[in-house]
Amino acid sequence: MAIPLKPTSESLTTVAKLIREGGVAVIPTETVYGLAANALDEAAVRRVFAIKGRPSDHPLIVHLASASELNGVAEDIPDLAWILAEDFWPGPLTMVLHKSLNIPKLVTGGRETVAVRVPFHSVTIWLLKEAGCPIAAPSANRFTRLSPTRIEDLDPEVLAQVDAALDGGQCDVGVESTVLDLTVEPPVILRPGGISAEAIEAVIGIALGRGVGESNKSPGQHPAHYRPRTPLKIVDHLTPEMPGIVFADASPCQIALGSDPVLFQRELYAALHRLDRGQYERVFIKAPPHEPEWAAVWDRIRRAAQN
Numbered sequence: 001m002a003i004p005l006k007p008t009s010e011s012l013t014t015v016a017k018l019i020r021e022g023g024v025a026v027i028p029t030e031t032v033y034g035l036a037a038n039a040l041d042e043a044a045v046r047r048v049f050a051i052k053g054r055p056s057d058h059p060l061i062v063h064l065a066s067a068s069e070l071n072g073v074a075e076d077i078p079d080l081a082w083i084l085a086e087d088f089w090p091g092p093l094t095m096v097l098h099k100s101l102n103i104p105k106l107v108t109g110g111r112e113t114v115a116v117r118v119p120f121h122s123v124t125i126w127l128l129k130e131a132g133c134p135i136a137a138p139s140a141n142r143f144t145r146l147s148p149t150r151i152e153d154l155d156p157e158v159l160a161q162v163d164a165a166l167d168g169g170q171c172d173v174g175v176e177s178t179v180l181d182l183t184v185e186p187p188v189i190l191r192p193g194g195i196s197a198e199a200i201e202a203v204i205g206i207a208l209g210r211g212v213g214e215s216n217k218s219p220g221q222h223p224a225h226y227r228p229r230t231p232l233k234i235v236d237h238l239t240p241e242m243p244g245i246v247f248a249d250a251s252p253c254q255i256a257l258g259s260d261p262v263l264f265q266r267e268l269y270a271a272l273h274r275l276d277r278g279q280y281e282r283v284f285i286k287a288p289p290h291e292p293e294w295a296a297v298w299d300r301i302r303r304a305a306q307n
């Protein structure tokens, strides 16, 4: 059982060395906590799949310290990737590119493409620089479960199996990165996330293609994902005795997350984890507006809910 460590120069040095040498650690990022391993170490990556209980054809995201390392993990990198990197890295944008030979197929779920991002969290960047290797890291939840955005929400079964865990506080973005496939023209969003389609379109000046979340393209996107243990239902209105998530005016069994999509999304997983601990038979969430800025929230709650 790993005891979560606060990030100090000593703990960071230890965890970076551990990752470089084939260990597995829970680390914070600005989106959600990740289950980190040296992306070039097949035995370590195999452990990540085992700890998560994740099928071997579900590819992992490779994290880099900076865009300048992209050439080491990807090939035939289109100009658009560099333009996007300039604007959105470090940050919650993951780009799917043609993989280079040194990235094991184990990491990419057998694909010829690799998903990469440069995270924004200072702890993650520090670890990447100190470890000196690309870090493969899926969200630190067990397969199909809710991602943790606070170390307290980490599944004890995950904590029991890792070599170390770093407590970087609550994740700022709160939902996973946007996954953008750049191996097709025009690029397609495979998973809505921390960066909106509109923001990407504004930078590249072209409309993104259709086909969001196509399951064979992005197998991590199957319908039963991000599930709390307690059945969740999306409803238009919650009465005060219905436990769940509202925008405002929460009763004692409810959590108000406000009506700003950025703040709502930051708190969403933590609120769902809290409700999950509440021993309720069923929990509810008020349907957010059908507006573009709520795309990532809608994507997650649709999969989390059993409507």
Ligand code: TXA
Residues within 6 Å of the ligand: 029, 031, 032, 033, 034, 035, 058, 059, 060, 061, 092, 094, 096, 108, 111, 113, 114, 115, 137, 138, 139, 140, 175, 176, 177, 178, 179, 190, 191, 217, 218, 219, 220, 221
């Ligand atoms: O914010 C995030 O992206 C977090 C933090 C830890 O960085 N990571 C994360 O990883 O959410 P994970 O493994 O839970 O989700 C990765 C997503 C999945 O939907 C997966 O299918 C997609 O990225 N993906 C990874 N590699 C891919 C590839 N080569 N082609 C298409 N989709 C890919």
Ligand code: MG
Residues within 6 Å of the ligand: 138, 139, 147, 220
């Ligand atoms: Mg995940």
